[in-house]
Amino acid sequence: MAKEDDRFRSAQEGDREPLFATRRRTGGLVAFRFFAASVFGGICCIWFYRVVEPLEKDENRTGLFRFIWLVMLILEIWFGLYWLVVQSLRWNPVWRSTFTDRLSRRYGDDLPRLDVFVCTADPVIEPPLMVVNTVLSVMALDYPPEKLAVYLSDDGGSELTFYALAEAAEFAKTWVPFCKKFDVEPRSPAAYLSCKASVLDSASAAEVAALYREMANRIETASKLRRVPEEARLKYGDGFSQWDSDATQRNHATILQILIDGRKDKTIAIPTLVYLSREKRPEHHHHYKAGSMNALLRVSSKITCGRIILNLDCDMYANNSKSALEALCILLDAKDGKEIGFVQFPQCYDNLTRNDLYGSTMRVIADVEFNGLDGNGGPFYIGTGCFHRRDVICGRKYGEEEVESDEIQEIVEPEKIKSLANCTYEMGSQWGKEMGVKYGCPVEDIITGLAIQCRGWKSAYLTPKKKAFLGVAPTNLHQMLVQQRRWSEGDFQILLSEYSPVWYAQGKISLGLILGYCCYCLWAPSSVPLLVYSVLTSLCLLKDIPLFPKVSSSWFIPFGYVTVAVSAYSLAEFLWCGGTLRGWWNEQRMWLYRRTSSFLFGFIDTILKKLGVSESAFVITAKVAEEEAAERYEKEIMEFGVESPMFLLLGTLGMLHLFCFAAAVMRLVMTSRKAGEDLQTMGMQFVITGVLVIINCPLYEGMLLRKDKGKMPMSVTVKSVVLALSACTCIAFL
Ligand SMILES: O=c1ccn([C@@H]2O[C@H](COP(=O)(O)OP(=O)(O)O[C@H]3O[C@H](CO)[C@@H](O)[C@H](O)[C@H]3O)[C@@H](O)[C@H]2O)c(=O)[nH]1
Ligand SMILES: [Mn+2]
Numbered sequence: 046m047a048k049e050d051d052r053f054r055s056a057q058e059g060d061r062e063p064l065f066a067t068r069r070r071t072g073g074l075v076a077f078r079f080f081a082a083s084v085f086g087g088i089c090c091i092w093f094y095r096v097v098e099p100l101e102k103d104e105n106r107t108g109l110f111r112f113i114w115l116v117m118l119i120l121e122i123w124f125g126l127y128w129l130v131v132q133s134l135r136w137n138p139v140w141r142s143t144f145t146d147r148l149s150r151r152y153g154d155d156l157p158r159l160d161v162f163v164c165t166a167d168p169v170i171e172p173p174l175m176v177v178n179t180v181l182s183v184m185a186l187d188y189p190p191e192k193l194a195v196y197l198s199d200d201g202g203s204e205l206t207f208y209a210l211a212e213a214a215e216f217a218k219t220w221v222p223f224c225k226k227f228d229v230e231p232r233s234p235a236a237y238l239s240c241k242a243s244v245l246d247s248a249s250a251a252e253v254a255a256l257y258r259e260m261a262n263r264i265e266t267a268s269k270l271r272r273v274p275e276e277a278r279l280k281y282g283d284g285f286s287q288w289d290s291d292a293t294q295r296n297h298a299t300i301l302q303i304l305i306d307g308r309k310d311k312t313i314a315i316p317t318l319v320y321l322s323r324e325k326r327p328e329h330h331h332h333y334k335a336g337s338m339n340a341l342l343r344v345s346s347k348i349t350c351g352r353i354i355l356n357l358d359c360d361m362y363a364n365n366s367k368s369a370l371e372a373l374c375i376l377l378d379a380k381d382g383k384e385i386g387f388v389q390f391p392q393c394y395d396n397l398t399r400n401d402l403y404g405s406t407m408r409v410i411a412d413v414e415f416n417g418l419d420g421n422g423g424p425f426y427i428g429t430g431c432f433h434r435r436d437v438i439c440g441r442k443y444g445e446e447e448v449e450s451d452e453i454q455e456i457v458e459p460e461k462i463k464s465l466a467n468c469t470y471e472m473g474s475q476w477g478k479e480m481g482v483k484y485g486c487p488v489e490d491i492i493t494g495l496a497i498q499c500r501g502w503k504s505a506y507l508t509p510k511k512k513a514f515l516g517v518a519p520t521n522l523h524q525m526l527v528q529q530r531r532w533s534e535g536d537f538q539i540l541l542s543e544y545s546p547v548w549y550a551q552g553k554i555s556l557g558l559i560l561g562y563c564c565y566c567l568w569a570p571s572s573v574p575l576l577v578y579s580v581l582t583s584l585c586l587l588k589d590i591p592l593f594p595k596v597s598s599s600w601f602i603p604f605g606y607v608t609v610a611v612s613a614y615s616l617a618e619f620l621w622c623g624g625t626l627r628g629w630w631n632e633q634r635m636w637l638y639r640r641t642s643s644f645l646f647g648f649i650d651t652i653l654k655k656l657g658v659s660e661s662a663f664v665i666t667a668k669v670a671e672e673e674a675a676e677r678y679e680k681e682i683m684e685f686g687v688e689s690p691m692f693l694l695l696g697t698l699g700m701l702h703l704f705c706f707a708a709a710v711m712r713l714v715m716t717s718r719k720a721g722e723d724l725q726t727m728g729m730q731f732v733i734t735g736v737l738v739i740i741n742c743p744l745y746e747g748m749l750l751r752k753d754k755g756k757m758p759m760s761v762t763v764k765s766v767v768l769a770l771s772a773c774t775c776i777a778f779l
Contacts, residue, residue, distance in 0.1 A: 061379075062144070062147055063144075063378055063380060063381065064143065064144055064147055064148055064151075064373075064374040064375070064377060064378040064382065065141055065142065065143045065144065065374045065375050065378055065381075065382065065505075066141070066142050066144075067139050067140070067141055067381070068139065068140045068141075068142065069137070069138070069139050069420070070138055074137075077135060078136075080610070080614070081132055081135070083606075083610070084128070084606075084607055084610050084611060085125075085128075085129065086603075087603040087606045087607040087610070088121075088124075088125040088128065088603075088607060089125075090600075090602075090603035091121055091125070091603050091604060091607065092118070092121060092122060092125065094594065094600050094603070095114065095117060095118040095121060096118065098114075098594075098600070099111060099114055110590065113581065113585065113590070113592070114592075116577065116581065117578075117581070117592060120574045120577060120578045123571075123574045124574065124578075127567065127571060128611075130560050130563050130564055130567070131564050133417070133421065133556075133557045133560035133561050133564070134413070134414040134417035134418065134560075134561055134564060135413065135414075135417050136417065136420070136421075136557060137417065137420035137421060137557065138413070138416040138417045138419070138420050139416060139419050139420040140416060140508070141375070141419070141505055141506065141507055141508075143370075143371045143374035143375065143507070143509075144374060145367055145370045145371060145374060147374075148370055148373060148374050148377065149370070152377070154189040154192075156188065156189060156192055156373060157192070157351070157352040157353050157373075157377075158192045158193075158194070158349055158350065158351035158352055158353070159188060159192060159193050159194070159351045159352075159353045159354075159355060159369055160194050160195075160196060160345045160349055160350075160351030160353070160354050160355070160435075161183045161186075161193070161194065161195045161196065161354075161355045161356075161357065162196050162198060162338060162341045162345070162354060162355070162356045162357070163176070163179055163180055163183070163195065163196065163197045163198070163357050163358075163359055164198045164200070164334055164337055164338070164341075164356075164357075164358060164359060165197065165198070165199055165200065165201060165206060165359035166199075166200035166201050166333075166334070166337075166359075166665055167200075167201045167203075167294075167665055168201050168203040168205045168206050168268065170665060170666075170667035170668060170669060171201075171359050171360065171665070171667075171668050172265075172268060172668070172669055173203075173205050173206045173208070173209030173210075173264055173267075173268055174209060174235070174261055174264045174265055174268070175235075175359065175360060175517070175668060175669075176197070176206060176209065176210075176359040177209045177210055177212070177213035177264070178233040178234060178235045178236070178362055179233065179357060179359055179360065179361060179362045179363075180195055180197055180210065180213055180318070181213055181216065181217060181220055181221075181232070181233060181234055182231065182232045182233035182234075182236075182362035182363040182364075183195050183355070183357065183362075183363050184217050184220075184221055184315065184316045184318065185217075185220060185221045185224040185225070185232035185363075185366065186232070186363055186366055186368070186369050187225075187366040187367050187369070187370060188316075188369045188370070190221065190307065190313075190314045190315055190316045191307055191311060191314075191316075192351075193316035193317070193369075194307065194316055194317035194318070194319065194345065194348065194349040194351060195316055195317070195318050195319070196319045196321060196341050196344070196345055197210055197318075197319070197320050197321065197359075198321050198322070198323070198337040198338075198340065198341050199300075199320065199321070199322040200294075200322070200323075200325075200331070200333075200334075200337050201294055201322075202288075202292060202293070202294050202297045202300065202322040202325065203294070203322075204273050204285065204288055205267055205268055205271065205273065206320075207281075207284055207285070207300070207302070207320055207322075208264070208267055208273045208274075208277055208281070209264045209267075209268075210304060210318070210320050211277065211280075211281045211284060211304060211320075212260050212263060212264055212277075213260070213318075214304040214305050214318050215260075216234075216256060216257065216260050217305070217315050217316075217318065218315055219253055219256055220234060220253065220257070221314070221315050221316070222314060223249065223250075223253050224366070225314075226249075227247070227249075227250070230364075230365070230366060230511075231362065231363065231364040231365070231366075231515075232362075232363055232366050233362035233363070233364075234253075234257045235257075235261070236362060236364070236395065236515070238254055238257060273285070281302075283302070284300075284302040284304075284320070287300040287301075287302070288300065294325070295325050295326075295327055296325060296326060296327055297322070297324065297325055298324055299321075299322070299323055299324040299463045299464075299466040299467055300320070300321070300322040301319070301320070301321050301322075301344065301459050301462060301463050301466065302319070302320045302459070303317070303318070303319050303348065303459060304318045304319065304320060305317055305318040307349075308348070308349070308456055309456070317348070317349055319344075319345075319348060321340065321341060321344055321466060323336070323337060323340040323466035323467075323468075324466060324467045324468050325468070326468050329468035329469075330484075331468075332477060332484045332485075332489075333489070333663040334428070334482075334489060334663065335477065335481075335482040335483060335484050335486075335489035335493075336477070336484070338356065338481065338482040338489075339471070339476050339477060339480075339481040339482055340465070340466040342354075342435070342438070342439060342481050342482075343465040343466065343470070343476075344462055344465050344466055346435075347457045347461075347462045347465065348457075348462065350435075351435060352434065352435055352436075352447075353372075353373070353376060353432055353433070353434060353435065354432070354433045354434075354435050354438060355369065355372075355431070355432050355433075356428065356429060356430075356431050356433070357429050357430065357514065358428065358429040358516060359668075360516040360517040360668045361392070361429050361430060361514040361515065361516040362514065362515060362516075363513070363514055364393075364395070364511065364512050364513060364514060364515045365509060365511040365512060365513045365514075367509070367511075368390060368509070368513035368514070369432070371507055371509055371513070372388040372390075372432035372507065373432075375388045375505050375507070376388060376432065376434060384443060384501075384502065384503050385423070385502065385503050385504060385505050386433065386434055386437040386438075386443070386497045386498075386500075386502030386503065386504055387426055387431055387432060387433040387434070387437065387438070387494070387497065387502070387504045387505075388431065388432045388504065388505050388506075388507055389415075389424045389425070389426060389427060389430065389431045389504060389505070389506055389507070390430035390431070390506075390507050390508070390509075390513040390514055391411040391412075391415065391430070391506075391508055391512075391513075392407075392411070392427055392429060392430060392514075392516060393406075393411070393512045393513075393514065393515050393516070394406065394515060394516050394517060394518035395515040395516070395517075396517050396518055396520065397518060398678065398679060398681050399625065399627075399628070399681075400625050400627035400628045400631055400681055401624070401628045401631060401632070402631050402678075402681045402683060403518070403519065403520075403521075403522060403525045403631070403635055404525075404628075404631060404632040404634075404635035404636070405518035405519060405525065406518075406624070406628075408619060408622040408623065408624050408628075408632075409615075409618055409619060409622055411508075411622075412508070412622040412623075413618060413622065414561075414564075415506050416506060416508075417561065418506070418558065418561045419504075419505060419506040420557070421555050421557030421558040421560075421561055422498060422503055422504075422554050422555045422557070422558040423498060423502075423503045423504030423505060423506070423558070424504055424505070424506040425490070425491050425494045425495070425504075425562075425565075426490045426491065426493055426494025426497070426504070427490055427491070427494075428488075428489070428490030429490075429514065429516065430513060430514040431490075434447070436448055437497055437500075437502060438481065438482070438493070438497065439480055439481060440475070440479050440480045440481070440500075441500075442500045442501055443500055443501025443502045444501060481493075483496060483544075486535050486538050486539060486542070487531045487532075487534055487535035487538070487661050487662075487663055488531070488532055488535030488536055488538075488539070489535075491535065491536060491539060491565075492535075492539050492542070492544055495539065495544055495546060495550065495554075495562065496544055498550075498553070498554050498558070499544070499549065499550050499553040499554060500553075501553070517668040519666050519667075520670045520674070520675065520678040520684070521670065521674060521678065521684035521686070521755075522638070522683055522684055522685060523684070523685070523686070523687050523689055523691070523692070524666055524667060525635070526638065526639065526642055526643045526689075526691050527643075527664050527666070527691075528664075528666050529639045529643035529644070529647075530642075530643040530644075530646050530647045530650070530691075531647070531661075531663065531664060532565075532568070532647075533568040533569040533572075533639075533643055533644045533647035533648070534569060534646075534647035534648075534650045534651050534661055535661075536565045536566045536568055536569065537566055537567075537568065537569035537570065537647060537648065537651045538651055538654070538661070539562070539566055540563070540566035540567070541651070541655065546558075546559045546562035546563060546566060547559065547563065550562070568639075568640075568644050568647070569644050569645075569647040569648040569651060570648055571640065571644065572640050572641060572644035572645040572647075572648055573645070573648065575637075575640045575641060576640075576641050576645060576698075579641070579698070579702070579733070579737060580698070580701065582730050582733045582734060583701060583702045583705035583706070583730075583733075583734045583737070584701075584705060584772075584773075584776050585730065586705050586706070586709045586727060586730040586731065586734050587704075587705040587708050587709060587773060587776060587777060588776060588777070588779075589709075589712070589723075589727070591726045591727055591730070592729075592730060593728075593729035593730060594729075595725045595726050595728070596724070596725050596728040596729070597725055601728075601729070604729060615629070616629050619632065630740075633740060634740045634741075634743070637737075637740060638695055641694065641695065641698055642691040642692075642694050642695050643691065645694070646690070646691060673753070673754060673755075674686070674754075674755060677753070677755050682743075682753075682755065683743040683744070683746075683747055683755075684755040685747045685755060685756060685757040685758070685761075686754060686755045686756070686757075686758070687758070688758045688760060688761055689761075692757065692758075692761050693761050693764055693765060693768075695744060696744065696748060696757060696761055696762060696764075696765030696766075697764075697765045697768045697769050697772075698769075699741040699744045699745065699748075699765070699769075700748075700765050700766055700768075700769035700770070701769040701772060701773065702734055702737040702738050702741065703738055703741070703745065703769075704769055704770065704773045705734055705773060706731075706734045706735060706737075706738045708773070708777075709727070709730075709731065709734070744757075748761075748762040748765065749762070
C-alpha cells in the first residue's frame with residue numbers, strides 16, 4: 046500500500062495535513078454514563094426483589110406461582126443483561142468529518158480508479174427505470190470519468206433491464222456533462238426532475254428533461270408490455286444476441302456487455318458502463334447477492350480493476366455527488382486512514398412519510414448506534430453505500446502489502462472475461478470463503494464486514510449533512526417484517542457460525558465491538574423472552590395473579606424508575622435524531638411487532654437450518670407498490686392485506702391482550718368495593734397490558750373496522766380471535 050500511496054502523492058506543501066478528523070463526545074458522555082449507571086442500579090434492585098420476595102412471604106403460594114416467579118426472574122435477568130450489552134453502542138461514539146478541499150489540492154484528478162457495483166435481481170419488483178436512475182446518478186458522481194466505472198449486475202437476467210441500461214448509456218452522454226456543467230444535485234435524473242421542477246429555467250435543462258422523459262417513457266412502456274422494442278434489438282444486437290431463446294432467470298449463460306468503454310476511447314468524458322448477468326444453472330447454488338458481488342469482483346478486475354469499490358443496491362441513488370471524494374478522504378489519508386478497510390455511509394430513504402409508520406428510518410441505529418460502533422473499531426458493512434478497498438474485500442489482511450493494480454495492463458476481450466462469471470468458476474476455490482463476499486448467510490454483508498475487521502482492519506462511518514445515498518424503504522408491514530426476519534435470522538446465524546463475534550472475533554476486535562455485534566446478533570433469540578413476558582403479564586392479569594410489587598410498596602420504585610427512565614431516554618434520543626413524537630410511538634409498535642413476529646420466525650428458521658430441516662432464502666424486498674396501497678402508505682394507514690403466519694401471530698397476541706385487559710377491567714368494575722386494593726396490587730400489570738392494547742389500535746382497526754383492501758384478511762382475523770379466545774378460556778378455568 047505504501048508504494049501505491051506514494052504514487053498518488055504529489056510532493057506538495059501541506060502533505061502532512063490529515064484528510065479527515067474524528068470528534069469524540071465529552072461533556073454529555075459523563076452525564077450519560079451516570080444515567081446508565083443509575084438505570085443499572087434499578088435493574089439490580091429488580092433482580093434482588095425477585096430473589097428475596099418469595100422468601101419473605103411464602104405462605105399461600107402454590108407451585109405454579111413459584112414457577113411463574115422463577116420465569117419472571119430469568120426473563121428480567123435476560124432483559125437486564127441485554128440492556129447492558131446495548132450500552133456498548135452508546136459508550137464511546139465518534140463522528141468523522143472530511144476535508145475534500147485538501148484532497149483536491151493534494152491529488153487533483155490523480156485519484157485511484159473507482160468501480161461501482163450496482164446489484165439488481167428482478168425487473169418486476171425492481172423496475173428497470175429505477176435501476177438506471179441509480180446507475181446514472183453514480184455515473185455523474187463528482188469524480189474523474191476516466192477513473193470511474195459502473196457495473197450493473199442483473200440477477201434477473203432480464204432483457205428489459207439490459208434494454209433500459211442501453212438506453213441509459215445513450216442518455217448518459219447528455220446527462221453526465223449536464224450535471225457537471227451546472228453542478229446539479231441530486232444526480233439521479235428522476236429525483237432531480239421531481240424536486241427541482243421549478244428551477245428548470247435554462248434551455249439546456251428543459252432539453253435534458255424532455256430527453257429524460259422520452260427515455261423514461263420508452264423504458265416504462267417496454268416494462269409494462271414486457272417486451273423490448275424491435276428497433277432496440279437491432280441497435281444493440283450484440284447485447285441481445287447473448288440471450289439464448291430458452292434463457293430464463295434461473296437458467297442462462299453469462300451475459301456481459303461493455304456499453305461504454307472508457308479504456309478504448311480516452312477522450313469521452315463518460316465513465317465506463319458494463320452490464321453483467323452471471324451464469325445461472327438450476328444445479329448450481331447462486332448465493333444471491335453475495336454470488337453476484339464476487340462475479341463482479343472478478344469480471345471488473347479484468348476490465349477497469351478499480352482499487353476502490355463502491356457497492357450499491359439498485360434503489361440507492363447517489364444524492365450527494367461528493368460522496369466518493371468524502372470516502373477517499375478516509376481511504377487515502379496517509380496516517381489514520383491506512384488502517385481503515387471500508388467506509389460505510391448510512392442507509393437512508395427518500396420515500397418516508399412524516400411519522401414513519403413502519404419505523405423504516407431506523408433513526409437511532411443510523412444516528413446513534415453506528416457512531417457508537419465506529420468508536421469501538423468501526424461500523425458494520427451493510428451491503429449498500431459502502432466503499433471498500435478492492436484487495437481488502439478480496440481477502441488481504443491488515444499489514445500485508447497491497448498488490449499494485451491500478452494500471453490496466455492489456456485489454457482483454459469480453460468473450461474471454463465471461464468465463465469468470467460462470468457457475469463452475471468458483472468450484473474448489475476460496476471464493477465465498479476466504480475471498481470476496483461470504484456465502485451461506487442471509488446477511489452476507491454483515492458477516493463479510495466482520496471477517497474484514499477480524500483480519501485487522503478498522504472501518505469508518507460517514508454521515509455528511511447532505512445524505513450520500515437514498516433508497517426505497519419497504520412500504521408495507523408484511524415486507525418490513527419479512528426483511529427484518531431475514532436480517533434477524535442472518536445475524537443470529539453469524540452468532541452460531543464459525544465467525545461468531547463471541548468466539549472467533551475474540552482478541553481480533555475490541556470488546557466493545559464484540560458487544561456491538563451481539564446486540565444485533567441477539568435480535569432473534571430476544572424474541573422469546575419478550576413474547577413470554579408479555580403473554581405472562583396479560584394472562585396473570587386475567588387470572589388476578591400479581592407479578593409486580595404493590596404500587597405503594599417501595600419495591601415498586603425500581604420498576605417504575607427503570608421503565609420511565611428507559612422510555613424517556615429512548616424518546617429523547619429519537620427526538621434528538623430528528624423524529625416526531627408520533628414517529629417514536631410508531632417505532633415502539635414496530636419494535637414490538639418485529640420482536641414478536643419477525644425475530645421469532647428468524648429464530649425458528651435458524652434452528653431449523655441448524656437441524657438441517659430447511660434452507661434460508663433471500664426474499665427480495667419490492668421497491669414498488671400498487672396505487673391504492675401507495676396511497677394508504679402516504680396516509681400512514683397500516684397495510685395488512687396478505688395472509689401470513691406472522692400476521693396470525695400478531696393478531697392472536699393483540700386479541701389476547703385485549704381480552705385479558707377487558708376481562709380485568711370488568712372484574713374491577715364489578716368488585717368496585719375492593720377496586721382500590723386491586724389497582725394497587727395489579728397496577729403495573731394494568732399499565733403494561735393497557736399499553737399493549739393502545740399500541741395495537743391500528744391492528745384492531747385493521748382486523749375489525751376497516752373495509753379497504755389493506756385490512757387484515759378475514760381468515761386471519763377469525764383465526765386470531767378463535768385462538769386468543771380459546772387460550773383465555775383455558776387459562777381462566779385452569
Ligand atoms: O439474488 C439476489 C438477491 C438480491 N440481490 C440484490 O441485493 C440487493 C438488496 O436486496 P433487497 O431485497 O433490497 O434487500 P434489503 O433488505 O433492502 O437489503 C439489505 O440487506 C441485505 C442483506 O440482507 C444486503 O444485501 C443489502 O445490501 C442491504 O441493503 C438488491 O439490490 C437486490 O437486487 C441480488 O443481486 N441477487
Ligand atoms: Mn433494499
